[in-house]
Amino acid sequence: MVPPSTPETLPPELPVAEEQELAWSKVRSLWQDAFSEFLGTMILIIFGDGVVAQVVLSKGEKGNYQSISWGWGLGVMFGVYVGGKSGGHLNPAVTLANCIFRGHPWRKLPVYALAQILGAMTGAAIIYGNYKSAIDQFEGGPGIRTVSGPNATAGVFCTYPAPFMTRTGMFFSEFLASSVLQFIIFALVDDDNIGAGNLLPLALFFLIFAIGACLGWETGYAINLARDFGPRLVTYFLGYGTEVFSAGGYYFWIPMVAPFMGTVFGGFLYDLFVYTGPSPVNTPWLGLKRLAQPRRDVWSNTYRKSVHGKV
Numbered sequence: 001m002v003p004p005s006t007p008e009t010l011p012p013e014l015p016v017a018e019e020q021e022l023a024w025s026k027v028r029s030l031w032q033d034a035f036s037e038f039l040g041t042m043i044l045i046i047f048g049d050g051v052v053a054q055v056v057l058s059k060g061e062k063g064n065y066q067s068i069s070w071g072w073g074l075g076v077m078f079g080v081y082v083g084g085k086s087g088g089h090l091n092p093a094v095t096l097a098n099c100i101f102r103g104h105p106w107r108k109l110p111v112y113a114l115a116q117i118l119g120a121m122t123g124a125a126i127i128y129g130n131y132k133s134a135i136d137q138f139e140g141g142p143g144i145r146t147v148s149g150p151n152a153t154a155g156v157f158c159t160y161p162a163p164f165m166t167r168t169g170m171f172f173s174e175f176l177a178s179s180v181l182q183f184i185i186f187a188l189v190d191d192d193n194i195g196a197g198n199l200l201p202l203a204l205f206f207l208i209f210a211i212g213a214c215l216g217w218e219t220g221y222a223i224n225l226a227r228d229f230g231p232r233l234v235t236y237f238l239g240y241g242t243e244v245f246s247a248g249g250y251y252f253w254i255p256m257v258a259p260f261m262g263t264v265f266g267g268f269l270y271d272l273f274v275y276t277g278p279s280p281v282n283t284p285w286l287g288l289k290r291l292a293q294p295r296r297d298v299w300s301n302t303y304r305k306s307v308h309g310k311v
Contacts, residue, residue: 032085032086033085033086033108033111033112033115034086034111034112034114034115035115036082036083036084036085036086036088037083037086037089037090037111037112037115037116037119038115038116038118038119038122039082039083039119040079040080040081040082040083040084040086040088040090040119041079041083041090041115041116041117041119041120041123041226041227041230042079042119042120042122042123042126043075043078043079043082043083043123044072044075044076044078044079044090044119044120044123044227045075045119045120045122045123045124045127045227045230045231046075046123046126046127047071047072047074047075047078047079048071048072048075048123048227049123049124049127049156049157049231050071050127050130050131051063051067051068051070051071051072051075052068052071052155052156052157053127053130053131053134053135053156054067054131055067055068056138056153056155056156057131057134057135057137057138057153057156058134059138065217066213068212069208069209069212069213069216070209072208072209072212072221073204073205073206073207073208073209073212074205075208076090076201076204076205076207076208077201077202077204077205077208078201080200080201080204081201084201086112087104088201089112089116090116090119090224090226090227091116091223091224091225091226091227091259091263092109092112092113092116092117092224092225092226092259092260093178093182093223093224093225093259093260093262093263093264094181094182094185094224094263095108095109095112095113095116096109096260096263096264097182097186097263097264097266097267099301100264100267100280101186101267101268101271101279101280101281102279103278103301104301105301106300106301113225113226116226116230117225117226117229117230118230119226119230120226120227120229120230120231121230121231121233121234123230123231124157124230124231124234124235125234127156127157128157128234128238131156135153135156138151138153139151139152139153143239145235145238145239145240145241146240147160147240147241147243147244147247148243148247154235154240154243154244154247155220157231157232157234157235158222158228158229158231158232158235158244158252158255159219159220159221159222159228159255160220160247160248160251161218161219161220161248161251162217162218162219165218165219165248167249169218170218170219170248170251170254171254171257171258173215173218173219173221174219174221174222174223174254174255174258174259174262175258175259175261175262175265176215176262177211177215177216177221177223177262178223178258178259178260178261178262178263178266179262179263179265179266179269180211180215180266181207181211181223181262181263181266182262182263182264182265182266182267182270183266183267183269183270184207185204185207186266186267186270186271186274186275187270187274188200188203188204188207190270190274190275190277191277192275192276192277193274211223219251219254219255222255222259223255223259223262224255224259225255225256225259225260228252228255228256229252229255229256232244232245232252268281272286
């Protein structure tokens, strides 16, 4: 019979070796937000530009305009699932609205925006590589790349306005769609409203599908600087020429500016009439007094406390 052990007879405990964190784990942790936004936006463009490529290059045999609305909606849904750790913004204008109204750290705005643009460029390059043979056939041969005309393929990657659109109409179309986008996003993430909860990506799928189906014809519903400018740069580098910027009366700047104004306006309207949580709109003078107080303690979202923004 073995006698019971006593503190005097127990063997000494061996020191437990500390597990060292892998170098890549440190990098991934440090750049988690950037990686999430990059990959989420890349997925968005792979599905979005991919469905446009299939419809256009097949001359409508493999889909139609409704297919494009479905593809972009699915791209947003899966992109948000991939980029959920950072909030799944996938759009610099959405990030800006969150900085203004939901306390998202301002220092993250340029990081998010750059990651989103690079992700969109990567997604567009992947789609170009996948459909290069089809583009060659559609354009009339290798090396032929056009922005306008019956065989143009630049519109596969970024948006161009309908020929009848005026400059004012172009801007208003993008402004309106972006306002609706942000207004409904804030409704979907409002815990004091019905909210979408864990079904947020699915709800965003229907939102993007609806915007495309109802507001997308005139300008292609870019509603996102990264989604439009990133792929536009890729087409310029791939040989489509400077017409990618001059087409539509230099339309390219409108999807770069209007979405920011639209999301800010949409977010303002939601907070003004619906939202009851912390927001500059729910402070004296609707928060407009901040415009006369350009100080860090007034504008910083992290100066006094850490605040995490939602989509």
